[in-house]
Amino acid sequence: MPGLPASSTRFRIGTDDFELDGRPHRVIAGALHYFRVHPDQWADRIRKARLMGLDTIETYVAWNAHSPERGAFDTSAGLDLGRFLDLVHAEGMHAIVRPGPYICAEWDGGGLPGWLFEDPAVGVRRSEPLYLAAVDEFLRRVYEIVAPRQIDMGGPVILVQIENEYGAYGDDADYLRHLVDLTRESGIIVPLTTVDQPTDEMLSRGSLDELHRTGSFGSRATERLATLRRHQPTGPLMCSEFWDGWFDHWGEHHHTTSAADAAAELDALLAAGASVNIYMFHGGTNFGFTNGANHKGTYQSHVTSYDYDAPLDETGSPTAKFFAFRDVIARYRSVPDEVPAMRGDAPAFAIAFDAAVPLADLVPDDAAAWRATDAVPSMDQLGVFRGFALHRVELPASTRTRVLAFGEVRDRAVVSVDGVRIGVIQRDQHETAIAVPPGRILEVLVEDQGRVNYGVRIGEAKGLIGPATLDGVELTGWASVPLDLDAMAGSVSSAASLAGASVAEPVRFLDGPVLAHASFDMDAPADLFLDTRSWGKGVAFVNGFALGRHWTRGPQHTLYVPGAQLRAGRNDLVVFETGAAADPVVAFLAQPELGHLES
Template sequence: MPEFRIGDNDFLLDGQPFRILSGALHYFRVHPDYWADRIHKARLMGLNTIETYVAWNEHSPKRGTFDTSGGLDLGRFLDLVAAEGMYAIVRPGPFICAEWDNGGFPGWLFSDPAVGVRRDEPLYMAAVAEYFEELLPIVASRQIDRGGPVILMQIENEYGAYGDDKSYLRKLVELTRAGGITVPFTTIDQPTDQMLADGSLPELHKTGSFGSRAAERLATLRSHQKTGPLMCAEFWDGWFDHWGAHHHVTDAQDSARELDALLAAGASVNIYMFHGGTNFGFTNGANDKGVFQPTVTSYDYDAPLTESGEPGEKFWAFREVISRYAPVPDEVPEASAAGAELEVVLDERVSLWDAAGRLGETVAVDALPTMDERGQFRGFALYTTEIDAVADASGHVDRVLTVGEVRDRAQVFVDRAPVGVLQRDHHDVSLSLPASSDAASLAILVEDQGRVNYGHRIGEHKGLIGGVSISGEEIAGWSALELDFDAVVSGATGLYEPLEVGQAVTGPSFVRGSFTAPAGRDLFLSTDGWGKGQAFVNGFNLGRYWSRGPATTLYVPGALVREGRNELVLFELHGAARNIALFVAGSSLGHTDY
């Protein structure tokens, strides 16, 4: 069988020097029908290796489960890498960051406040052991010395930016070896003295993460990694976006020059990202360094291969650079057809209130729980209660609703009429309620906008933290409902009411309509004119949209589009002037500062 190891100066494949030319491609961000296409295009750019994280929370949404079906079939993904004649690097975390919900940690991991993540703490390490017990056999059987593509395994992820628990790192090594992993282990950190010292062990091969100043950063890396090949295991060729900001791009020629400098220095590389993909559903992460910044649905990343799998300017620029150092195939990718341009009349509507009975089981609670305390780790929750009449029937008595902390966004309604929105990124905690001489119903729709994926706020609970009070008096006696969209967005009968063409849409409500499009052809849903919500095609949750931008389209993989009738459903939180949705020819990811 082939052998891969780390030599004094080079990576060695069957004893011969081997330069890793890798690209990051996360299987969980790409529709599985397109895995082979994206892998093939990586080879056409000149790459010889595919790198992927493993998202623990996707595989294990509940403790004791490990889902490898459909888009989570890591084994099939690695087999496709092998079928393309390429190698693979696997980065299982347990923490991955990746601008992914909770940095890849399952929400249930934080149900016990005694759990201490990313350190040698018994409760956490027991959970990690359960995770590795399920994951590692999938990888072990596909290592290069067993005829598979896997040549490297990473231990943790940029740990030096978080902690320095050497016992924790050693136990991860022990667990990984005990799970049958025999290929070499690496660590990755930004090339600073502190991070490289804290984030690794002497026996692990250190790599760097950076996107510029290659000579300087490689010199720092070499000062901590005295022998063996130099590698930038995350060559940052773009960046991610968050709601309300610009779309990040970097100049293709500048990026190509940085890549050239890196390869000219003899280093190996993993391009982060080669193909970013999409944060479908509720999978996006967030950052919070004083201001909460949730990541958008598109993870295009301004990568060489666009969100929809098209070669962009960087693809050709990087391909030309790589050709100076390694053979590049003569074959080039074929351009795909533009997205079909369609108008869809969303001619049926049901309000959130009328749909509530289909969205799940309402539970009576006294004190208001966090979403996590009810075992909910993503999405929306609806809390309702009754509030007393204002004593002064003239309506001049002030009522102020106050929340300890909102995580992350709360829409407030009195008798189903919208009163206002409390937003975490604005640090909102209170708003005035209308005066009334009658008792009224109070409803609060809370959205988890994505869990923090980097830093010490990972694992924080979601919902209305610290309870709700009105004019200083805490409110008790609530009904709580976790919104399960399946029964409303897929085949719901006898629920929706008709809407005439051109009517306004009031939210929060579900609107749906049907359309016919070429089967298997990618589509781009324009969200211009809509407020905020979730979009579903044929029951598949495409992700979040928001008029804040920057993106004004959602990517619809052609694999979701079927022959004949297709269904589009929007869960619109606020409203739109007309019940018309458009599919457009291509993506619009927003304005840039470039």
């Protein structure tokens, strides 16, 4: 795609409509986040969007996925935004790019990297110089990919969004203007938009007069389009996020919405002449540690699945909503005759864990790998912005039970004394303290369960927030180490392979924290659904790929295993279990289990 000559095709905003080469054009788009879908499945998902009648694919750009470390910008494999946009173009579709820098999206930190806030002077989503310098570096790299793929250059990109629902957060017009100037200076010439929830306050705060305002909502289209029109008196009306489903938190029910009701709302939008972006067309998965969280008085972590009850389910299979939406779209334009096949049953089988290695056997023995501090450090102070860290401290001598307390635990801490687990401190239960029996060595395994992606707690540090006290007296002399679970899982798989795991005794009990291994053979790769109901809490890896978190709390009780990540022959599963499980089973189910519905 780069290097294509300029095209005669133009996409502009007219007095009443979007205009494609001077003719009125309605955008019917669907959201598909490349970073939530295995790259080998991108083309399939894009094609199915066209088969539903969509003409455009919309995607966010997740800054922290591309830049997990300061100065990095990874566009390999599942982060190859250029390849994704090229596949959209190859399918004959347009693209909308929403690069943030803040994206919300129920994604870790709303896409903002944890390292961005190492310096407490850094502002959040405002015209503060340190923040803007980092944002500029990121956006310039994104626009190097996007600019040559604009429709004027023969590519698919027709719209670029500035920030994301900014009116719900701030009102710094200088910040928005800076983003606009940077975007234009970087060669973006297609129309620029903003999106906000359709209230007078948010629509006025979240945009500039030179930007085209759009709305985000999932119901009451007539009313909300009228509000939008008051703030956007000319040009096309557009719902840039038509919420057709919802997300799940751990400990809640699985959210679904009526296909008929959602289709009726879509019909109302299209009948009003509006353009639309269906959020989500295909939700995908929060693989690894990429889920975000909400915090409105109580911390709520999002589950691994981002199924969203969308027209395509987490595995890419059409749902009732796909066909209901297709029927609605067919009233306003022709749709392809072909329809995608429904998913059949996945292979169902069970195996046993063949090895279990305590975490204590895998953490570094070398003192140089541990960071010594007087006060307990946060994960951010350790340079850890996702996952787990382990802290260790020697307890003052005593023969009685004492109270260990922290300023805050973000987000879950497994506490042990002399290698014996004594309990868990959980942020979502508003806990900060635990009774500690007599002993010599205290260990705290802390998990970042996902950075808040919406509201005032964006940018907060993770881990143990001090001071750490024992009966009110500060506990000092800590040693801390980040856990490289990818490397640990690889080590466990390699050791099991060398040991001949196929003839090992099955594991009858998991006493976490522990890494458990199993292997299984497949004649050919296929999507699988890993049953997690007999386990406690942790994260699973298949062939070195982090599938995401599991938790008995639910509602989700299977993890989606993309067939593209499997191979014919032997496959390796490693589960990092922080809890305990008697008679743990490794089972794969015929269908996913995303949890109970609201009664």
